Amino acid sequence: MSQSLSKTETFQQPSLAKKLGFWYLWAIAVGAVVGDGIFMLMGSAFNEAGPSSVLAFLIAGILQAFLMISFGELAVGMPSAGGPQLWGERLLGKEWGVISNLSFAIGWIIAGGSTGLAIGAYTQQLLGLNGVEWQILFALLWNLLFALANIAGVIVSATVQFILTASLVAVMVIFGVAGVTLIDPNNFNPFMPNGLMGMVFAIPMGVYAYMGASTVVYAGEETKNAMNLPKVLVWSSVTFIAVYTLSQVVVVGSIPYSLVPEMVQNMISPYTLAAEHLFGGVAATIMNLAAWLAAATCLIMGTMYAPPRSIYALAKSGYRIPRVLASVSKTTRVPVVGTLLTLAVSEVLVLVGWFDPNFVYVTLALQLVFAWCVSWLISLAAVFAYRKKYPDEVRRLKWHIPLYPVTPIIGIVGIIVVIVFTFMYSIIDLIAGIVWVSLLYIATKYYIAK
Numbered sequence: 001m002s003q004s005l006s007k008t009e010t011f012q013q014p015s016l017a018k019k020l021g022f023w024y025l026w027a028i029a030v031g032a033v034v035g036d037g038i039f040m041l042m043g044s045a046f047n048e049a050g051p052s053s054v055l056a057f058l059i060a061g062i063l064q065a066f067l068m069i070s071f072g073e074l075a076v077g078m079p080s081a082g083g084p085q086l087w088g089e090r091l092l093g094k095e096w097g098v099i100s101n102l103s104f105a106i107g108w109i110i111a112g113g114s115t116g117l118a119i120g121a122y123t124q125q126l127l128g129l130n131g132v133e134w135q136i137l138f139a140l141l142w143n144l145l146f147a148l149a150n151i152a153g154v155i156v157s158a159t160v161q162f163i164l165t166a167s168l169v170a171v172m173v174i175f176g177v178a179g180v181t182l183i184d185p186n187n188f189n190p191f192m193p194n195g196l197m198g199m200v201f202a203i204p205m206g207v208y209a210y211m212g213a214s215t216v217v218y219a220g221e222e223t224k225n226a227m228n229l230p231k232v233l234v235w236s237s238v239t240f241i242a243v244y245t246l247s248q249v250v251v252v253g254s255i256p257y258s259l260v261p262e263m264v265q266n267m268i269s270p271y272t273l274a275a276e277h278l279f280g281g282v283a284a285t286i287m288n289l290a291a292w293l294a295a296a297t298c299l300i301m302g303t304m305y306a307p308p309r310s311i312y313a314l315a316k317s318g319y320r321i322p323r324v325l326a327s328v329s330k331t332t333r334v335p336v337v338g339t340l341l342t343l344a345v346s347e348v349l350v351l352v353g354w355f356d357p358n359f360v361y362v363t364l365a366l367q368l369v370f371a372w373c374v375s376w377l378i379s380l381a382a383v384f385a386y387r388k389k390y391p392d393e394v395r396r397l398k399w400h401i402p403l404y405p406v407t408p409i410i411g412i413v414g415i416i417v418v419i420v421f422t423f424m425y426s427i428i429d430l431i432a433g434i435v436w437v438s439l440l441y442i443a444t445k446y447y448i449a450k
Helices: 005-012 022-032 035-071 074-077 085-092 096-125 132-151 156-181 195-210 213-219 228-254 257-265 270-279 283-302 306-316 334-355 356-390 391-396 407-422 425-447
Strands: none
Touching: 005 035, 005 085, 022 195, 022 213, 022 228, 022 283, 022 356, 035 213, 035 228, 035 257, 035 270, 035 283, 035 356, 035 407, 074 228, 074 356, 074 391, 085 096, 085 306, 085 356, 096 132, 096 213, 096 283, 096 306, 096 334, 096 425, 132 156, 132 283, 132 334, 132 356, 156 228, 156 270, 156 283, 195 356, 195 407, 213 228, 213 257, 213 306, 228 270, 257 270, 270 283, 283 306, 306 334, 356 391, 356 425
8 A cells, every 4th residue: 555645644634733923934034044154154255255255145145035035926825834845746747846845855954964063062162061072962962952842833943943033133233233333444455355256156155154044935834824924035035134244244344354264274253253352252152152043043943844844745745755754743733753753864964973074064065055956946947837827826916026037037046156156166066966866856756756
């Protein structure tokens, strides 16, 4: 007997709870974007592009905003727990819906390893402990606690996410507003020490740091009002562009470029260094806490939120996925089994990082970028297909993509920029991504969607 769900079984399954309002959704989107990567990648971008790294990150943020906003019509017209799965299924074919769904989920599970290691390191530093064992222990512990928060119910995890995200944004706003009057304009000279190409090569770092806002589309089955999804895609983009551009101006304006190579070599966050320089040691500690908050928001409503709903939606739709993954707790109305599976894989990746951190931080991180670019390209193809195949349905929607078709075209340009400049010197990693996506397509066509 097939492991897929029959129509009767699917109907009898309890559904997810529609409890998320605008601010909970905003916290999911902003928290998923403002990851721990911004605190370290800004240093690498600063080293590569000099003061023009601010411009590189601004361009990256704008490209990401156009991409996120492009998904608004699909999110309103076809909200679901599987995010882009339903879009691809209906508009492009089952295989593309499954691949778009799973590739985004795979990216978040990879982040469970890399971001888990990061939050373990931040916790270790904040407590003044030595030894990599502490980093691994705290990484495993935080992943477990964030998974349990999700199992306790979506309101529990979303409330924690909102508190963490609001705290993080508040710290960064205070840092930016207070620090902008203290910067030295001379630190912006030379603006492009490595020329225009140095700035261009820093753009993908900004895109990587700003990835994640589209995670909110996985809340389609749990939102009180689907109209909030496109609004959140817009306002989360405005939030991270405004907050982080201001804070990056302060960072660049307070650190002479001559100090950047040593800073990067010693793996010191430019935010920590800038805070210490402007406000003292206590501010540096607070900035390290902000980095912890950024990692936490990625884990609790990124890694531990999106993949469980991804596989729940696949199993519920009748694909050849173990039916237990479609089960939902009758009390908390969350996909418990999927959450536990996500936790298990994330913990394994943390342990792998113990023995080979480069594999998790670099090799798998590049596959995360590739996986999300694949998911986004499929979703953008669905954007154009939606307009072409169902123009009357699109016309009746209460929200429309501004500046269509310019907006999704710019989104595509952004993805191309990321792929080209991320994998220009990592062709083997690009080939590896193409291979596993091809294998996923074959598995989907001849087994999962059969």
